[in-house]
Amino acid sequence: MLGLRTGDPRDPHRAPPRPPVAAGSRAVALWLAATLVTLGTVAALSAQALGHHLVLRTDEEIEKYRGVQLTEAAGVPGPNERPALDRSCLILVLDSTGRVTGRYAGAPGMPSFPSLAPARLAALAARGHPVGIGGTYRALVVRPRGPAPDRDRTYVVIARSMADAHQAVTRLLRAEAAASLVLLAAVACGARWLGGRAARQRLDSERRLREFLAAAGHELRNPLTTISGYAQLARVGHPSSERMREEAFGRMSTEVERMTSLIDELVLLSELDLGRSLRVRYVDLAELCRAAVTAARDCHPEHPVRLLVAPGEHTVAGDPLRLHQVVANLLANARTHTPPGTTTTLGLGTEDDHRVIEVTDDGPGVPDALRARIFDRFVRGEGASAGGGGSTGSGLGLSIVAAIAAAHGGTVTLEPSDRGAWFRVRLPAGP
Structure with missing residues (x-):
């Protein structure tokens, strides 16, 4: 619509912003759903695994009674020594019609054994291994050893109750359900907290983006305004004012x-944010620091620079151009914020498995109000000016240092100092 800018909150065609709270609630719901599905799957698999294990163990116990105890239970003489029946074991002697003619139980009060039809008995006897009966027993049906007439008319059923196994699986499921409730509550709290933090980070990121764009627009507008002003001055100036026009063109060129x-x-920072713009190779930081100090002494003799390099290797894997920019920006920052004659010291050493670059000066130091955001973009101290060396005039010099250090897996910090500023860069050591 006419008169409305893109993104204007009054624009009826602009999509309404998504509330951070709603986004956080959806994230919590997704976390809970995923956790619930995972816990349900784990509970089902663990219960199935425990049940299968208990069935195998029960079948092994049943097989112990296949020989000696079965012959005795069927009335056939057998060895004198046999282990007593355990509390969950049941041995039945059945005739050919399925009628129970003998019962031997390990404990009183065991669940009743389901009746079996003759055809089912014959089929189970032919199978020869334990099977589930009625959901409450695992049973093995065999023909007893002995004379043929007795063997043909008799079946021996060795059964073990599955009540204990079912109780074990039930206890496991209950324990898993209780643990799942606790875990779900913890996940809900954690997801809620993470969702809230993500929403806050999003709002903070949007705020910083707006501030960055506003600052970038301001920084770009200043030289454009200066260029426009001097262009108009040169255009309307008198022909005799040649010196004024030359000065105007010189200032326009500077801007x-x-x-x-x-x-x-700005392009470099955006590339570093995206993980680009690094050409990694092995770099000798000692040689790099010497080159940076030589350039600083030649271009700015009014700011003395000392170089202190500790003995040993100072190799890192990195982009030599960007690493040189780190040192140059730190030296330029010290030069911009200290008066002429102030000594700046560039130190290089090793700490654990890191190379350490330190830049200190004897100047006034960093104000306390500026220390917390010293590496933010477009942050300038009182001594910064557009005419400073390096990139300090834009307020991006130290933010570029931080971005390059982070891209190399390192860090840059402003250390406490009794006098002057003390910047410390740590980079992972190369092989």
């Missing part, structure tokens, strides 16, 4: 260079 540098830095 163009400043704007180009700012755009290059």
Whole structure:
């Protein structure tokens, strides 16, 4: 619509923003659903595994009674020594019609054994291994050893009650249900907290993006305004004012260079944020620091720079151009925020499995109000100016240092110092 900018909250065609709370609630629901499905699957598999294990163990116990005890239960003489029946074992002697003629139980009060038809008895006897009977027993049906007439008319059923096994599986499921409820509550709390944190991070990211765009627009607008002003001055100036026009063109050229540098830095930061723009190779930090110090001394002799390199290897795997930029930006930052004559010290050493680059100076130091956000973008101290060296005039120099260090798996910190500023870069050591 006319008169409305893209993204204007009054624009009827603009999609309403998604409330962070609703997004967090959906995330919690998804977490809970996934956890519930996982817990249900684990409970089912564990119960099935326990039941299968108990069935195998029951069948093994039944097989112990196949020989000696079965012959005795059928009335056929057998060895004198045999183990007593355990409490869950039941031995039945059945005739050919399925009628019970003998019963031997390990404990009183055992569940009644289901009646078996003659055809079923014959089929179970022919099978020769334990099977489930009525859901309450595992049973083995065999013909007793002995004279043929007795063997043909008699069946021996060795059965074990599955009540204990069923109780064990039930206890497992109850324990898993209780644990699942506790875990679901913990997951719900954790997901709620994570969802809230994600929503807060999203809002914070959007706020920082708005601040970044506003700051970037301001920084780009300044040189454009200067260029526009001097262009108008040169256009309307008198022909005799040649010196004024040359000065105007010189200032416009300076502002163009400043704007180009700012755009290059913004592009570099965006590439580092996306994980690009690194050409990794083995870099000798000692040689790199020497080159940076030589350049600083040649270009800015009014700011003395000392170099202290500890003995040993100082190799890292990284992008030499970006690592040089780290050192150059730190030196430029010290130069911009300290008066002429202030000594800056560049140190290089090893700490554990990291290479450590330190830049210290004898200047006024970093104000306490600035320390917490010193590596944020477009943050400048009182001494920064557009005409400073390196990239300090844009307020992006230290943020570029932090981004490059992070891209190399390292860190940069502002250490406490009694005098001046103390910046410390840690990079993983190369092989």
